Amino acid sequence: METSSLRSLEGLTCVGLRGGVDMRPTLLRVLTDLYVQKLTHSAEEDHYYTELAVRLLDSVDVATRVTVATRIGHHLAPPRRVIERLAADLPEVRAALLQHAAAAMAGTAGEPRPKSSTAAGAKPASLSQKIETAPASIATDIAGELNELFFAAAADARRLILLNLHIVAALPATSRNVTLDSAIGRRLEAAALARKHEEFVQVLAQALRISRDQARRVAGDELGEPIVVAAKALAVPRDVLYRLLLFVNTAVGHSVERVHALAELYDEMTPQAAHDLVATWQALHVEASSDAALRRQAAADRLGVRGAVSARRMPAPPLRSVRREAS
DSSP: OOOHHHHHHHTTTTTTBTSOOOOOOOOHHHHHHHHHHHSSOHHHHHHHHHHHHHHHHTOOOHHHHHHHHHHHTTTEEEEEHHHHHHTSSHHHHHHHHHHHHHHHHTTTTTSSOOOOTSSSSSEEEEETTTTTTSSSSOOOHHHHHHHHHHBBBBBBHHHHHHHHHHOOOOHOOOOOOOOHHHHHHHHHHHHHTTTOHHHHHHHHHHHHHHHHHHHHHHHHOOSOOOHHHHHHHHHHHHHHHHHHHHHHHHHHHTTHHHHHHHHHHHHHHHHHHHHHHHHHHHHHHHHHHHHHHHHHHHHHHHHHHHHHHHHHOOOOOOOOOOOOOOO
């Protein structure tokens, strides 16, 4: 492993939340969830996930280790060192691992185990449809946990997550589903300079295709990294980002040093890293939209039932007698 990557992994294993809460259990659960979404991994993905998971397993609670054993046990080709570490753990951790590993093997009896994507030879025909790189979208529970993990993290932890998460456990391959238009940056800048916070939120939500609540959270974040992520995903020029950081949120803009640090993060992070995090925000928006649609439909159904009942109960209007005039 390269020295710089090793230092980054060591940093990820000791990052903490603002307020001193330990974020390592959440980080390990999220990384494991992302890992098991893919049936096959490159040698690099296996290597980095294994290094980080083994380090984190030594510093998390038993409940988290049981959860990891349960999830990794379902995988058809889990990393050997991670399995060995869990198999040498407490009885409840070993039991969770063995139970779910046996179930996974029973469910694929007669099928060859998937090989690493770097191994020689063709993929087995019976698994040809299964062994794709990743699902088309991010599961909403994983998206929610990763979202909360990122927003709760301190500045140094956020930087490490943005620069290293794609190495350890890449998010599902998703299309860049944002509005790429040079006018977006100008509209965001105009709203920021005019201190029109809600207009800024609306433009951001529409451009990133996320909920207004999430856009409001991005704009109101006191550390500033979410704005950097949004700007990178939307290809907003660096000089425009600088002015956004100065004017969108006074908690960020009052510190020139902080603005400089965020501008450097913009230069360091890749567009793919930004799109990965935005994809988690979009997954939450899809779930919220679906829930809202279901609630509206349920309300409409209830109103329809009540309307039908009321119509049945409503007394018929009295018949008016018609006086016929003699012709």
